[in-house]
Amino acid sequence: MPDTAGALLELIAGAQDGDVRKIARLISKIEDGGVEAREVLRALATYSGRAHVIGLTGAPGVGKSTTTSALVTALRSAGHRVAVLAVDPSSPFSGGALLGDRIRMQRHSGDEGVYIRSMASRGHLGGLSATTPQVIRVLDATGFDIVIIETVGVGQSEVEIAATADTSIVLLAPGMGDGIQAAKAGILEIGDIFVVNKADRDGADSTAREIRHMVELGTWHGWKPPVLKASAAQGTGIDEVVDEMNAHRAWLAESGEDRVRRHRRVREEITALILGAVRERLAERRDELEALADAVLAGDLDAYAAAESLT
């Protein structure tokens, strides 16, 4: 249908001119899936690959949303266009936060150079939605040179964010007993930059020391993750975080690691689309799946045979 294709190209042109509502409509088309999602991605295929994708993760209570807001302010001052995808169910962007947090966010609400979107999370624990890579692609193609993905650090999300972001920032806070514990659980492996937020509180130095010690013990290839202190609420230490983001980006480009990460992101994207299509087909055959589960429960069939009969 040439009309629809024309309308779509117009929508894309408007989005690229910075019309926030048109950007939102493009992203909604992606999230809805189907033919239009495909058309959008096809039209945008040649535009993408420029944005710096930042993952920001940390346990609830470490101050992720305040830090995101402070980073947005600093990045805007430096002339960047910044998009924020909030996957954190407790984030003010996602609507789950305290009033104070929401008010703090509103300083960006009239700014055309900032786009904020709450993303549905997969499962209660904040896993990234399967459409996240495609949404990044839309934001990238519509002129956002920095995309921040904010996700709560108690899910599979850390691992997914490390597979999706160019630069992963892990946020910690003093006195939460989570320094060594978090490190134990694998968070250390995914951080490109560690930030101890609420640096004015007791214990910030010892938390930073703990993480530095773990970084020293770890193996790192070319880039040794810095451990910074900041107080996002007071606005201190944020410029240093931005400096390290830029330094990491420069290192990614020099080392060729950026290509490795982008390649991995595209592989993840293709794989997610394939698995998503399989899940969709299974959802359409829900009745059959139920009946097969009944047969397995009754001992009439083994699970492998059930799986095969649905393939």
Next chain:
Amino acid sequence: MPDTAGALLELIAGAQDGDVRKIARLISKIEDGGVEAREVLRALATYSGRAHVIGLTGAPGVGKSTTTSALVTALRSAGHRVAVLAVDPSSPFSGGALLGDRIRMQRHSGDEGVYIRSMASRGHLGGLSATTPQVIRVLDATGFDIVIIETVGVGQSEVEIAATADTSIVLLAPGMGDGIQAAKAGILEIGDIFVVNKADRDGADSTAREIRHMVELGTWHGWKPPVLKASAAQGTGIDEVVDEMNAHRAWLAESGEDRVRRHRRVREEITALILGAVRERLAERRDELEALADAVLAGDLDAYAAAESLT
């Protein structure tokens, strides 16, 4: 091949007689996948569905392994055969623990009524392996009437365990600042029983009170999760946990919820087998995936088209 089939039936018979090495061999066959895994599951299809599957989850440091060990002792005294699947990468069962923990575990090592197995976790954050439901099936069919799955509470694992277990126990500890935080992050939704461990420490009462308060505010259908205090290291409060496990099991049976949960587990099992098969096929076509990712990165192809050409 009748010989192989005969050998397999002999192996199964031996496993059902309680031969631990034969049980281990059956489980290894499941984990290896392929034709033999299929044969084992087919042979066991009519045996299963009796075991009470317990999920035990909690953040690192709350004392999961000590609690598991104390529960095993109590359940053995009550005449149960108990299997433990340890998915927690920091668990002594999985080899990642302090010497003291390992020694504490060894009290079960000569007991034929206890089977302990470390399971590979998917990703660093302790997601359940896709073969977990099949391994449960083997343990169930070889006479273990209680299967405890121990998993670290910082991953997708909580959600997965809730989809896999009959009864989910969430372990907390006082003074870790994780009461309300954990609840916020969705842990509250998955616990059938909450246990505040290390009850001899300061703050145990207030942590228990917080959780009780959250339970009161929540919506629950028929079963209201109890909040218990225990000290697994000192052996106090463990009998009460066992009592609540039994009460929950009785409620599951009365309410018909047990059938709902088992049905869901089987559906998850079938779905996991199908998705696993898709992932395997993708792994075999790795070169094609790499080439398609190159084309997408170059802007010559969109991700949907790449996904379709691999389907």
